[in-house]
Amino acid sequence: MPYTCTLEQAVDCVLSEIDGPIHLGLPLGLGKPNRWVNALYARVRQMPERQLTIYTALCLARPRAGQELQQRFLEPFVERVFGDYPELNFLADLHGDKLPANVRVEQFFFQPGSLLECEPAQQDYISSNYSHVARDLNAKGLNVVAQLVAADAGQPEHFSLSCNPDVSLDLLPLLERRRAAGETILSVAQIHSDLPYMAGDAEVPRETFDIHIVEDERTTLFSTPNMPVSLQDHCIGLLASTLVRDGGTLQIGIGSMGDALAAALMARQQDNSGYRALLQDLGAEHWAQAITANGGLQPLDQGLYGCSEMFVNGLLALAEAGLVRRQVYADLRLQRLADSGALDEQGRLRSVQALLDIGLPAQLRADDLHWLRGSGLLQGDVQWQDGYLHWPDGSRVAADLRDPQTQARLQACLGSAGAGVVLHGGFFLGPASFYQRLRELDDAERQRFAMTGIRYINELYGEEALKRLQRRDARFINTVFTMTLLGAGVADQLEDGRVLSGVGGQYNFVAQAHALEDARSILLLRSWRESGGELSSNIVWEYGHATIPRHLRDMVVTEYGIADLRGKTDAQVIEALLNISDSRFQPQLIEQAKQAGKLPEDFCLDERFTHNLPERLEQLRERHGALLDEYPLGCDFSPVEQDLLRALNWLKSKLRLSEVLELGKATLDAPEPAAFAEHLRRMSLEAPEGVRETLYQRLLLAGLQATSGSWAG
Incomplete structure (x- = not known):
């Protein structure tokens, strides 16, 4: 039976059950149980005799900016969108080259551009095709896996792997073989209340996980806001x-x-x-x-x-x-029917003749009838016996799909395989x-x-x-x-x-x-x-x-x-x-x-x-603006923020923000502050104090003027 416990008790369990180095596997991206990982990391930091290696990818952190202007834009936006999202503490230490000697982090994919200057991360990067990751991690002796899961009151016996069945479904059978051979391997699940419950292969028995953390995660899910489309x-x-x-x-x-x-x-x-x-x-x-x-x-x-x-x-x-x-369908014969156009949108067979067209034997066998009934294509209590199809009322027809009488009788019994994927x-x-x-x-x-x-x-x-x-x-x-x-x-x-x-x-x-x-x-x-x-x-x-x-x-x-x-x-x-x-x-x-x-x-x-x-392309915006929306799939930025983002991107592309002479030239033709008063308030530059803030105000005004009425940064 799974061990149900608190977050800290789950850390205790891993430390007591795993004798020796801990090799922890975490999902790529969204599916990491960050608070539990932080608790384990904090404990191991204080135990130099214990070794912890973390294998993962795409560790998600709030966006950060190096320049003060970008910081002024980002900080209110980040607070609004990312809220109380708990960042991974080991990631901050990795960035600062402060990982303790007993902890190592190996990743096969980085948040784009985020670790270019981080030598430990660059040195411990694993170049591996995504489809080979489960194989490669298993070979490293993974002995703990942990994942956020979704729960549904209507499915009390199951968890959903939700956002991350990707490597987990490939990895779990490999771990199970090693466990059967006598190795100690633990799997940890923590429910996140906002994770969508996805069905199908992503739905697994709760017994798949050894440790269930009873404290549901209710922090903000990490999101990737839609960025402007140039x-x-x-x-x-x-x-x-x-x-x-x-x-x-x-x-x-x-x-x-x-x-x-x-x-x-x-x-x-x-x-x-x-x-x-x-x-x-x-x-x-x-x-x-x-x-x-x-x-x-x-x-x-x-x-x-x-x-x-x-x-x-x-x-x-x-x-x-x-x-x-x-x-599409998970069954080869159903897929052939779908490809031939023989199934309607509800998965109903349009005609019995289509079964012959995909290669079903004209002389139906018992296993063919079993497939027709099991797939839902045929309804009713039809039995095969001695080359005939029998109904409960005592009637029968030859089990021959070429027989017009058989076709007519089966046509009346056709059901649905259901909608596909x-x-x-x-x-x-x-x-x-x-x-x-x-x-x-x-x-x-x-x-x-x-x-x-x-x-x-x-x-x-x-x-x-x-x-x-x-x-x-x-x-x-x-x-x-x-x-x-x-x-x-x-x-x-x-x-x-x-x-x-x-x-x-x-x-x-x-x-x-x-x-x-x-x-x-x-x-x-x-x-x-x-x-x-x-x-x-x-x-x-x-x-x-x-x-x-x-x-x-x-x-x-x-x-x-x-x-x-x-x-x-x-x-x-x-x-x-x-x-x-x-x-x-x-x-x-x-x-x-x-x-x-x-x-x-x-x-x-x-x-x-x-x-x-x-x-040559600029004319397109004037003629076809309705089809060239800057945010065609929706937007998390306010109209003022959209203007500011456009201006900041323009400044980044046009200017080397470290060169004073170039910055001075850029501010010469900047408009008066009243022209963009709301934008300056959003950036806390409506009343600049000192030379630096005055320069930032003038730069921002120059960028706003350059991109006003245009979204092609």
């Missing part, structure tokens, strides 16, 4: 949306480019004429061949099936809009409104969203025949921050070796795209960036690291177009990427490719692609 990101999302095929499969990641893609797909459905007009102005005719071959511009009449390691807000929005609605997800993380909408799902709606183990989603092996049927016309859409001209993608690590985030499942999906028929990997990339007034191309000749090797190159989308790289020669790949690069950097890139002998000396870029400049 014009650059909108253009990327629009072009990527044309590559999504109706009736297909969709995987997308978190962030503003993913939000832009979701918004574009909704525009394709809800305002198709406006969508087409916007794409025409964007120059989509240059990519007509790729669009026709891979996607289209028409509304999504059949809908999409979502198969994404991360269940993001954009996927839920697409489901709410009726776009993610193609149903429209999305498989491994973990979720999103804005507070996303959690609220999941909590408000009724039982039938909740069954449509299947949270499950990450190996099911990220790999083809294991039930491969079923997965191939479910994942037809798959579009795996992820982001990178750099592409080389030869087609390698960079998403996790800087050139000097420092890890920005992690590989996660990106490689898994790229490999799947090459293994599945009619699937494509689509990498989204901003073609250029600006920081501190310095412009850089995100398409470069070479880079010292690759997340996606160039032999797995497929499709790349920037704000300027689509590059189909699959099966192309190096020269063709280079030209395709030049076509969608920013024209300010094209001459240098061409020269580098020529010097390397990868382009002929007489190469000239097609004139159509020599005007790839931000100014």
Whole structure:
């Protein structure tokens, strides 16, 4: 029987039951029981004779700012949105290089950019494909796992793994084998009252966990507020949306480019004429061949099936809009029926003939009848005996699906297999409104969203025949921050070796795209960036690291177009990427490719692609503003905060905030304080004291004026 106890008693239990080093596994992201982890960490800090190693990923901390202006903006917002969210104390010590000698933290994914300057974290990073994490952690001798779970009064015998069945479902059987072999392994569960209760594979018996902490967690759930979608990101999302095929499969990641893609797909459905007009102005005719071959511009009449390691807000929005609605089933024969169109939206069989069409034997056997009844497709007490189907009233027909009499009798008894699943997800993380909408799902709606183990989603092996049927016309859409001209993608690590985030499942999906028929990997990339007034191309000749090797190159989308790289020669790949690069950097890139002998000396870029400049895209906002919402999936910022965020981003991109001379120049043309009085009050700069605050006020006014009436930072 599970041990039910207080938070501190759970710490006592682990310390007494585990003899020797503690190897603690915690879920990625939201599912960590932070207060219990903090209690264990505090206890071990005072016990230098005990060793604790924590294995986890994506440790979530409130956003922080280095510059005072950003701090003035963030602090009230963070207080409002993150409330009493308990941060992980070991994470603060890791940042400050203050971990005690008896504690170590190994992570396979970082909160993006948060640990670039943290040497201990960089040294203890584990580079592992997401689908291999359970295997790798088990091999390290994991002997304690702890997780937040959800509870439902209507399901008293079960917990829901909710936001994190991803690694847990893959890991628990491995731990059970070691436990059966005599090892001591403990699992700890703590209920969080606000975690949505997800059903299906995420629902596990309470006995799965050895220790149940009776104190429900009621602190604020960590959320990721929707960030603004720039014009650059909108253009990327629009072009990527044309590559999504109706009736297909969709995987997308978190962030503003993913939000832009979701918004574009909704525009394709809800305002198709406006969508087409916007794409025409964007120059989509240059990519007509790729669009026709891979996607289209028409509304999504059949809908999409979502198969994404991360269940993001954009996927839920697409489901709410009726776009993610193609149903899949866990049974191979049911899936064949669904793919053939033989099942209606309630999972009812349209005709008996469809059973023959998917290969069910004409001469029904007892096990075939058992499957028909067990799946719900056939109702009533029908029995098989000696080649006949028998009913309780004594009537019978031949067990032959070709027999018209048999077909007619079975047609009258057809039932329903029930609604299928429209999305498989491994973990979720999103804005507070996303959690609220999941909590408000009724039982039938909740069954449509299947949270499950990450190996099911990220790999083809294991039930491969079923997965191939479910994942037809798959579009795996992820982001990178750099592409080389030869087609390698960079998403996790800087050139000097420092890890920005992690590989996660990106490689898994790229490999799947090459293994599945009619699937494509689509990498989204901003073609250029600006920081501190310095412009850089995100398409470069070479880079010292690759997340996606160039032999797995497929499709790349920037704000300027689509590059189909699959099966192309190096020269063709280079030209395709030049076509969608920013024209300010094209001459240098061409020269580098020529010097390397990868382009002929007489190469000239097609004139159509020599005007790839931000100014060309600016006209889109004036003509198509209704489809280019800055926050298409909702917003946690007030209107004043939206203005301030725009201004602060502009200042960060245009100015090196450490250079006094440059700052002085920026304030010369700043407007009078009365023009933005409410904004100054929000930043506590309405009455500046001293030279520093006066400078901050003038800088902020300059940024507000520069971005007034515009949201394309």
